[in-house]
Amino acid sequence: MRHYEVVFIVHPDQSEQVPAMIERYKTLVTGRNGAIHRLEDWGRRQMAYPIQKVHKAHYVLMNIECDGETLAELEHAFKFNDAVLRHLTVKTRKAVVTPSPMMKEEKSRSLTQGDAKVEAPAAAVAA
Incomplete structure (x- = not known):
């Protein structure tokens, strides 16, 4: 069996159906003796160019x-x-299980926002 990296973009009006779609595709792969090594829901993001007059999509x-x-x-x-x-x-040479750069960026962004939220109440108490 070979290793693949698959990215798909979903219309933003259908974002609430993404978990069901992911589950359907997971069962399709695992039901045929395949394996999922990494699954990341990047959420709704701005696209580089519009597709069907849509500027944002769910990745x-x-x-x-x-x-x-x-x-x-x-x-x-x-x-x-x-x-x-x-x-x-x-097609990839081996299974990739480390977080993608997109997820690393999200994690670092959430950590810096969390630090800012912690510092703000501390500054308010000190004042």
């Missing part, structure tokens, strides 16, 4: 291990799902 990243037939079925599911605006599949 999801999956690192999977599966055979070619399973991958073809997964891409077929993306193609015939109107909520999926775009998808990209890249």
